[in-house]
Amino acid sequence: MMVSALIERELTGAAFPVRNGVFIAVVGPSGAGKDTIMDYAREKLRDEGGVEFVRRVITRPSDASSEDHDTLADAAFEEAESHGAFALSWTAHGLKYGLPASVDKTIANGRVAIANLSRGALPALRERYATVAIVEITARHEVLAERLAARGRESRGEVLARLARTAPVERGADVITIDNSGAREDAGEQFITVVRKAIAHADTVAPFSQ
Numbered sequence: 001m002m003v004s005a006l007i008e009r010e011l012t013g014a015a016f017p018v019r020n021g022v023f024i025a026v027v028g029p030s031g032a033g034k035d036t037i038m039d040y041a042r043e044k045l046r047d048e049g050g051v052e053f054v055r056r057v058i059t060r061p062s063d064a065s066s067e068d069h070d071t072l073a074d075a076a077f078e079e080a081e082s083h084g085a086f087a088l089s090w091t092a093h094g095l096k097y098g099l100p101a102s103v104d105k106t107i108a109n110g111r112v113a114i115a116n117l118s119r120g121a122l123p124a125l126r127e128r129y130a131t132v133a134i135v136e137i138t139a140r141h142e143v144l145a146e147r148l149a150a151r152g153r154e155s156r157g158e159v160l161a162r163l164a165r166t167a168p169v170e171r172g173a174d175v176i177t178i179d180n181s182g183a184r185e186d187a188g189e190q191f192i193t194v195v196r197k198a199i200a201h202a203d204t205v206a207p208f209s210q
């Protein structure tokens with residue numbers, strides 16, 4: 001962790017797990033529609049405060065048709081990681097992913113942070129933030145295959161590897177499953193209900209909101 005981050009933690013008295021806000025982790029198999037459902041909610045909640053969609057850092061070139069993220073080369077990612085730039089980081093599909101350390105401040109300020117996470121990052125998430133909601137987006141296997149092929153972001157081999165990838169989500173009271181095999185709006189509205197509950201919850205426990 002960078003010295004400045006350590007000093008800031010000392011000054012603010014912050015400690016893990018970070019309290020006040022709610023972290024909503026969106027997880028599920030590739031192609032289930034995690035980004036699609038988050039985009040739907042971002043648009044619908046545009047004029048509401050209290051919620052932040054986290055911009056991820058990925059070692060993948062940006063792609064205008066897909067998620068809007070920051071890009072770092074492999075070595076630069078590792079350098080940033082070693083300096084404490086990320087609240088959480090993981091690897092998947094031969095790529096590195098990170099959430100900026102500023103997420104801690106978002107949560108400490110009593111806000112709701114939303115991000116697309118690897119299922120493998122959930123244990124670290126649950127250690128870092130006191131209140132998390134895990135939204136598992138699912139879709140039938142044949143639907144996943146059709147969607148990944150139609151999206152066209154990966155090669156056929158990469159799509160097959162994504163379809164073969166499984167990762168358990170440890171069941172708990174904090175897990176909500178939304179089936180997105182049907183219309184985007186159906187799953188999107190279910191997700192918005194979860195986000196609104198999180199905003200209301202954060203309002204009740206936060207010492208103040210910005």
Ligand SMILES: Nc1ncnc2c1ncn2[C@@H]1O[C@H](COP(=O)(O)OP(=O)(O)OP(=O)(O)O)[C@@H](O)[C@H]1O
Nearest residue numbers: 029030031032033034035036147151180182183184
């Ligand atoms: N309900 C839906 N109806 C029709 N198409 C959908 C629906 N949800 C998502 N899609 C499409 O399926 C494809 C995969 O969706 P998306 O990229 O959101 O999935 P993802 O879960 O974020 O996948 P990954 O983990 O690979 O990033 C996209 O092309 C998207 O437009």
Ligand SMILES: O=P(O)(O)OC[C@H]1O[C@H](OP(=O)(O)O)[C@H](O)[C@@H]1O
Nearest residue numbers: 028092097116117118119120165167
């Ligand atoms: O299979 P698991 O580990 O749950 O998820 C792995 C990764 O796959 C997806 O990445 P992308 O957005 O498709 O690059 C998720 O966002 C996550 O980062």
